[in-house]
Amino acid sequence: MSADRALSELPGVGPQLAGRLAGLGLVRESDLLFHLPLRFEDRTRLTPLNQVRPGTGVQVEGRIVHRDIRYGRTRMLVATLADDTGQISLRLFRFYPSQLKLFSEGQRLRCFGEVRLSPGGLEMAHPQCQSLKDGESPPLPDSLTPVYPTTQGLGQARLAGMIAATLSRLKSGQLDLVELLPEDHPAIGLRDALTVIHSPPPGEDLEALTEGHHPAVQRLALEELLAHHLALARVNRARAQQRAPALSDPHGKVAQLLAALPFRPTGAQLRVIEEIRADLSREMPMRRLLQGDVGSGKTVVAAAALVTATAAGHQAAIVAPTEILAEQHFRTLSEYLAPLGIEPVWLAGKVQGRARTEALERLAGDAAVAIGTHALFQKAVAFRELALVIVDEQHRFGVHQRLALADKGRKGTHQPHQLVMTATPIPRTLAMTAYAGLDVSVIDELPPGRKPVTTVAASQQRRGEVIERLVRALREKRQAYWVCPLIEESEVLEAEAAETRSQELARQLTEFRVGLIHGRMKPADKQAVMAAFSAGEIHLLVATTVIEVGVDVPNASLMIIENAERLGLSQLHQLRGRVGRGSDQAACVLLYKPPLGETARARLEVMRETTDGFVIAEKDLQLRGPGEVLGTRQTGALRFRIADLTRDEALLDRVEQLADRVDGQQARQLIERWIGPAEQFVDVG
Template sequence: MELTRLKGIGQTTADKLHTLGIDDVIDMLFHLPLRYEDKTCITAIADLTGFGHAQVEGEIVKSYVTQGRRPILVVEVADESAVMQLKFFNFYYSQKIKMRAGLRIRAYGEVKHGMYGMEIIHPEFSLGEKQPALAKSLTPVYPKSEGISQKLLQKAAAQTVQMLQQGELALRELLPTEWLAQQGMPGLREALMFVHQPPAGADVMKLLNQSHPAQQRLKIEEILAHFLAMHQARTAVQQSAAPELPINQQQNQLLLSQLPFELTAAQQRVVQEIQADMSRGFPMQRLVQGDVGSGKTVVAALAMQAGLVHGKQVVMMAPTEILAEQHLVTLKEYFKDKQVVFLSGKIKGKARVDVLAQIAGEADVIIGTHALFQPDVIYRDLALVIIDEQHRFGVHQRLMLKEKGQNNTTLPHSLIMTATPIPRTLAQIAYANLDVSVIDELPPNRKVINTVLLDNHKIQPLAERIRNACKNGEQAYWVCTLIEESEHMRAKAAQDTYEALQQQFPDLTVGLVHGRLKSDDKQAVMDAFKANEIQLLVATTVIEVGVDVPNASLMVIENAERLGLSQLHQLRGRVGRGNRQSHCVLVYQAPLSENAQVRLQTMRETNDGFIIAQKDLQLRGPGEILGTRQKGSMEFRFSDPEQDAQLFEQAKQMAAELLQANPEVCDQIIERWEKQAKTLAKV
């Protein structure tokens, strides 16, 4: 049913609602509230506690504008129990005139402790003796976008609920009714009416923390849709053909014999899993998780070998130029007899034309950044796509590269790698369409990195520590961070630090690398650092992943409180790659927020990437960890992988049962919840 059937929604508004994924009346019904406001009662001013929302009503005692740099309209309101203040930082002259002493006012907002008692800043309010009737149910607050007001969404949702009550909208119950009864959950129709219009006596706390049975009922179906879509996508890919690329031990040994080390048992296990996948006639879909320094690049090279021995092309995409360049150096060493080419966005003009010709022709190994999936990049015979640090790419970017290898008969094999460990439960949810391998072992002789916290006012002893390390033949990083998202600002901050450290350490060779350096200059600095011609390297966070200098044993990260756990862990992983005892100094600026304290303390207490990932999940939520903020899959409208862990387990089990017993219902569940599921889950 078209949205324009609803009062107050014309075609222009309907077009705006499309940006919220609302294309028809049923979509409006499934546009669920983020939270609720309780306007069903009036709270006495004396009973206000602060740190929560409340609705008050009373008489204006006086109103005035404070004098100062930023004028504030203050309205003092009294009821029979006490007096409080309403404050308006942005106000109109007409608003000031209206707030006359003696007038009755009703106000709703977040109550805080002010200097003169309780206060609400910028409340919703209505003036006059005749106030509107109190709401009969909690007021829902919906996700909205520019040009769409909260009132419009509330009115539209109320109309759809009314249509549902009157039987104008038909919604089929798709979950087993016996199961719902056992779980104490209502049917779909009742659940939707409840969440849109919770009655006055509803359990507010359960609604606010998303644990009410009506909310649980909607969550379980949404999660179920996710698992079913992932299964459907996996099945579809397995029904596609892929080149069969078996590899024998002798061919494996060609590469293994070049390595100056032996693979760990974990690496050997994962390589066997990958090569077994690639020998089959349908596309590999495998995620390899490995903590910092666990040796994922070698595993990727052995996967490439399986393609190369059959004369196929293999491609590796990395999120940053510096990481892609590191892979280029390493893979050129491994594949000296193959044509290895590099493509990034900075390669222009004739140089780009030449690289594109090689990719379309004789190139064997292609390494690069986002540039690899541009329309003018044509591959000769692409059989394997490897995506490193997958969470840095949007879903559609990953899909575009994969489709580059698609021809009339086959799809390429896909290997996704991440050095950002993902908690097991989250990996099962996010990558239900992938096989997951974990490199859960570090190379032998790796020493645990010692991490210390240092207030930036006590930084002086650090200079001696750096000098001593470098005099002993070791090397150090000094990482500059900036809160601004400007590469220019980051480069300038690093330049200033570089000049200051050159003066402080005239006896040391200090280098500088940042994102604004030309590609060749960046590589020259990194080569000099690797060759120990540079003892102290000043860098921005461009060195976060991929940089491997075993002799570097000391890292200083300034303003460490500004970085997330995952980024701190990745940066720390640039040291401790040799057999020396390594140290990481996290320099912070006090006072620290509560979250920053937890992050830094976690870094000090553990080197285990999976423990760090679990803490990161608690602090930041799944969206950021998995990179789904960049238009990706797993954008749950209502569910939370950590909070609703039990529901995810139940949904996974139910998905398996429904696929066996009732496959046609599965399609209807997917259609109801995930319009893009079939596309997004291919990745």
């Protein structure tokens, strides 16, 4: 048997491919086996063309009897495939010279695709086709074909081939994947579970596999939940041994801060400020998660924590994942802290030259508060006495990044307090399980005067009405957002879509100034656009989802989201939160392209019914499709690869029982397999 190798050591895996695999969380051979399929295709049989039905994925075989290239907005290749029983159209909206040859008249093909009903009859759009010689009939697979979550630049065939090769090595005994659950556990064995998942025989319960209820998936979920349970227990043991400086506010600086605000904090804000004050007064490091819905006022709470640290003679830092969000914090916190004579230091990637040198000197000297992006993690940054680290939108940072900033406050056995904040509510049913290593605070009250955003869903066919509504809002001196979310898994295509839309709207809305912002713009250009929008110089901002967090323009009262059916509930809620931040009634229009699938329809309905982020988070978990359950995407900060805390709640009692029977070596191996090096979990919290 061979040990579990790094994927970069395998033949044919160069640095570029290894990087793409790592982007999917695939670093070692065993990671491939725990990368579960989104769905399965049945290529074990051929379906006669007179038996194919719309809405089904089938494999057919026949001969091309006609081919045509049609011209419209784009070139289109349409071919007719026929067998002895009937015929079907094959349609390609984009095609290459090699495909012209593949679909030439007389060519025999084996094709797999989803059948749909078009005005001209049954057709397949962009089927996967294999050329066949006359008299040739390659053998059909004896198991169902898995389809995996992948990424740009990594083809399905390449990834599936690597997983199949690794599974073959496991089954033949060449790959050593140790069974880590106690011998008498009632679950299916690890090797058998992985074989069924990646190579299910015909007749297997595909619904149970894709929805995660199959014993094979439950076997993996049980082991993953056990690994997280053991890792969190390790965190808690380590925390009990750690020390931090006790921070007090002897001169009432926090009270001065709150009294100088132009508004009265809510009861929820005051409650959470007190919870954090109590944590900071102790010598055990604070590890607290602050959840607050969009617009609930987390920044005021963060300001109070910063002031507590500085009042005790120490330094504090707040870090955000994007320059837009970090600069928003810098502007707001500078206003809040000015009456106390505190001038924050700003540090981001764009701060260079003399300004950067001065910032670094201040942080090493008498500066009290630092605000910035991941630039604060860099080795050149040294603090005099860092005692509090606040991380906003914490799920957007990697483990190593968060640790790098905390390391800057270590002095001997002492380390800084940590507060992590998120505007992506974690469902109440999951918070204590998913964040058992953290204390949780919730701001569950919006500031007075805020009106719930009115939300409507509208078909793309009503775009004209939506633009009329937009014009009315702009003429009333309001501002608006027009969001073009991800069309494909490509930042380039997303940027192009936003640029095209901004040009179209600028031609239609000649009396207004239309701005554009997307992820591929230079940071300085993005900041200039946002500054112009904040100042009211730009009336309509066309944007990608780069504005999801950190944009606060009270005069913006209309949000239009294109292709809203493509987005999850959490992201839709975050985007909607950019409006309704002033006293005017705000509205959000969800533009969708019909027909809507069942899940997309349910999402849009939830958005129309409620603006409560916690209700939305609960619904998000209920509505996630099987691809998201078996794939790598999870809601908010929950980093489970396979387990789903709602679906698998019944496993938690077994997890606790198994944890008592696992020895130290097994615990280390489980954590390494499912989460990574165990050392990371001593300090993450």
